[in-house]
Amino acid sequence: MKSIIVSLLGKDKPGIVERIAKQVRLFEGNWLASNFAHMAGHFTGFVEIQLPQKKITPLLEQLDSMPELNIRLVEGETSPAQAIRASLEIMGNDKPGIVQEITSVLHQFNINILRFSSSCEAAPNWGGLLFKANIDIDYPEGFDIAPLSLALEQIANDLVVDIDWQE
Structure with a gap:
């Protein structure tokens, strides 16, 4: 087979x-x-x-x-068995560069994106578009996530978006 x-x-x-x-x-x-x-x-x-x-x-x-x-x-190839999976949920006012900035941070830490889903929808309270994304990632067992979390928090502040991290 x-x-x-x-x-x-x-x-x-x-x-x-x-x-x-x-x-x-x-x-x-x-x-x-x-x-x-x-x-x-x-x-x-x-x-x-x-x-x-x-x-x-x-x-x-x-x-x-x-x-x-x-x-x-x-x-098909087999995935590394020792990877830990996590999800990121991103939401904020839409603006150019959100995807590039977040994926750049993930790349800096050599994080693999398993699934990326995004959309823009009307934000009736703000009169603009609301950007939403769900990103499933994996990283090796023993990986220190503190620097990654800090970098994502900093980019979230710069972009004025919320990033919710779930393992």
Whole structure:
């Protein structure tokens, strides 16, 4: 059995995930994990599938026959087992540079971003946009989070956003 990651991108319409799941099952695959999103009329996502090596090419050919989707394959890798996961919730008045500043701090500490989700929505009380983000990260066991927490607190003050840290 081999683990593969299939990425998908295309115009959104009902039934895409069901069609993919049907093909995975048809080719004796096991759906391990997935993450899908809809944005601006498009559908995108990743699916981690485990299946027999000889079934990979036929599955990809079948998925490629779905003209509304662009398909890409990468081989799966195992994640480091000793990583500690944490989540950051960010909220504040929207302004250019929030994502760059926060991700820059995470990069300075060699922190891996596992999931990043953000949005802007109307802030009726302020008359502008409210920026919200959720970031899942991991860091090695034994990592001293105090300097990272301090750096995030400082950048939150500079950007005038709230950053809530949860392990």
